[in-house]
Amino acid sequence: MPEIHVEKLVKHFGEQLALDDVTFRVDEGKLFTLLGPSGCGKSTTLLSIAGFHSPERGRIAGGGEVFFDAERRVNVAPEQRNLGIVFQSYAVWPHMTVFENLAFPLKVRRVKRKEIRARVAETLELVEMGQYTDRYPHQLSGGQQQRVALARALVYSPSVLLLDEPFSNLDAKLRERARSWVKDLQSSLGLTTIFVTHDQDEALSMSDSVAVMDRGVVQQIGVPEEIYRRPANRFVAEFVGRVNLISGTVTGFDGRSVLVEVGDAGVVLRATATRPPKAATSVTVAVRPEAVTLGAEGTQVFNGTDTFVARVHAVSFLGDHYEYELVAGRLPLSVQAAIRVPGENVRVHIPPDACAIVE
């Protein structure tokens, strides 16, 4: 039952709070991602699970076994946790061949020599590195080293796989390939996996669920679509993808959405919400640039609701889309559109589902 429970971790580095009440659960066989900027505590969390950091408070359990419990003074040594980890630097031991790298975890477990050979060969096939058995790490490319690191972390059938920014040292093309390859491998093996990254594309495309972290605090946990479309707060909205953050004043609630007046040109946005915001009258609305639709100024499409006219300040062509800088009164708005709309002014349509109230 390799299910991971992380409960209320607190850790300081000197004066600085590195982890502040970090709590989450990873279901069996799922890929769970910790996403955040550098220094947000994601790697500290991962290394705490692996046993290389000891938080001051909290509890970590994997598959029914308690790895760490500050209160009960339980702290299982890293080597006794039976986890597999792939580091950012890959950490393939430079003085050992690929075979020796993979055989080491098995030797430590006193596996018979014959079985070691079989398991290593099989695992190398799994990562498509079968013909590199006798190479030394310096004879391998970065991508190949990464596969060896992954194979080494899998060869002893660990209960959980931990990945600490494993793609950040690969170039852009290779990174995309490695991403889908690792995802395939993970789901075919059904391995419970925790993945740390600062790259939102990686997080969104690979994960079953994502925890966004900032300054040691988990800001939001959810499936990728939720994180992207319904960010819980300003930080998540800004960190994951590009966003227009528009401040405005709440003017009403119609049962399904909140009405927010923004800017000085009398524009009113409707933001989907199940309940009215608390007494606060001034709020911020997050709008993704690609969720906005544009039309020619004169058109009366969009049924006349959730629409207003804005002046085109600048347009740039980016290959597969156009990037608009619009101004409605004093309200600036970035929009991503598939087509070029003629004219100095355009009609803007922002559907209620595209508006998320973030604070």
Next chain:
Amino acid sequence: MTTVTSETAGALPLPRPRRPRIRAGAFQWGIWIALVGLVIGPFVPLLYASFRDRPLYEPGGVFKVEPYREVLSDPAFWHAARNTFEYAAITTVLAVLGGALVAILVTRTDLPGRRAFGALVLLPLLLPALGLIVGWIEIWGPGGYLTVWFDTRLHIKTLAIDTILGMSLLETVRLLPVAFMTCRAALARTDASLEDAARSAGAKPLKVITSVTLPMLRPALLNSATLIFTLSLASLGIPLLLGTSHNIQFISTYLYYHWTNAATPDPPSVAAGAMILLLIATALLFLRNRLLGAEERYVSVGGRANRSALVSLGFWRWPLALGFVLYLVFGTLIPILGLALTSVVTVLTPLIAPWELFTWENWQALGTGQFRQAIENSALIAFVGAILTTALVTAATLVAHRSRFHLRKTMPFVMLYPRATPGIIIGIGFFWAYLVTGVAGDWLRNSIWGIMIAFCVRNLPFAYIVMYPTMARIGEELDRAARSVGASWWRTSGRIVVPLLRPAIFASFALMFIEILNDYDPAVFLAKPGTDVMGTVMLSQFQQGFIGQVAALAMVQVAVTVIVLGIGARLFKLGALGGRHDA
């Protein structure tokens, strides 16, 4: 890819890795206790001895501050202290300025032959100290070869080296490499594009050096200044061999003579004097640690660019290169040649051609009696000591940097501490330590192994300084990876970290071997007939005037040093020796 239904994942779970029989924690405690015991331990009986009214081995001693009062009320002590500070101050200023200048010239200008200069300028620090001093005396001393030659042929009076100024000049040549290496390392760390930026902003090369390069060197200058000051405070060789003719006493020689000429043996006042010197050195070490902390502020980001923008010296290229050559030739090369020549003549003088005075007697003497014994003793303790020190420091470095032992943070300080403690004080400390530890102490006191331990402790910082940079380069993820796949701390250390440390382990052994072979000052309080080592025999023979034999012994040290460094440099790229700068 998706077609693989792995047997690996489906296989029966493997057994959990076994826990090691000996707990890593017990071993880590053992190493810590051994280290602290060896480095700090000897000062405990010394401190105790300094507060007694009679030597520790005499019964009925009582607690008294008398020894301190005795030392501090002795005008000779204050005279020695004034000389010592004057000497240390001059040495520090000259060595730091010289070292910084050489570092800038070698790394940032188009000085011809700068790479060779960068290596050769280190020689005085690496060559055996006593041999170099004797070489200087033979060439530049009163009645020295070049002193007489300049006087009789050119009627030029050379600077007298048996004065405080002259002695500090020699100490400068010996310690300038310390400042040089610190500054060179700092320059290598700083990004040359900072200087490029100043040049494109319109600053002339000299302006760049004064307004960008030098300010960036400030922490390195302060750091090396405190170290050089500490080292020259405790210097024994130069004052002992050169200061005596004019009776210029330093604290080190004051303690040495009070010890050897004392009416009652082993006077507590020497222990008190040693404690005072130890306190000063320790205070300076703490000061230096503060400065090192400040240095991190100056580490510029992205300093990997080492292509160093060359400042063109223009007309000054050749005069500066010539000055460099003269410095090396007169400061190092000729004294070593003089030393070699001294070993094969009855007397070295420009007045009679050396071939008329040629003799093998000095070298033949080495094969007999106390010389032979001293060489054998030195070789034995250098070999065994180098192995033991390297093993201890390897283990201690592992515990200090690759374990979760909770006192690990104290260990780098403990390992560097002997660098700041004067050699003679380590000697006195171990003398008392052996006296109060019963049978084991008696055995150590009466064998060469007692001297070996003192030498090992004294030179242990060098082993750490060689070991640490390599350790720091071994990414921590490499051993974390080993722990995560199930290896214990033992196994991780043995199979991952130590194999990767191997070059540093060999470098440490080579360096320890020559340092122990050439060391002398901790032994002057420990050696007895039969347990003499090369250094102590050289000191006593020099004082009795047998210069030729001293020179022959010194040449043995020089030859071994050059061979070991040569092999080491070839085999293990002893660039690591350059790491001595952080001492």
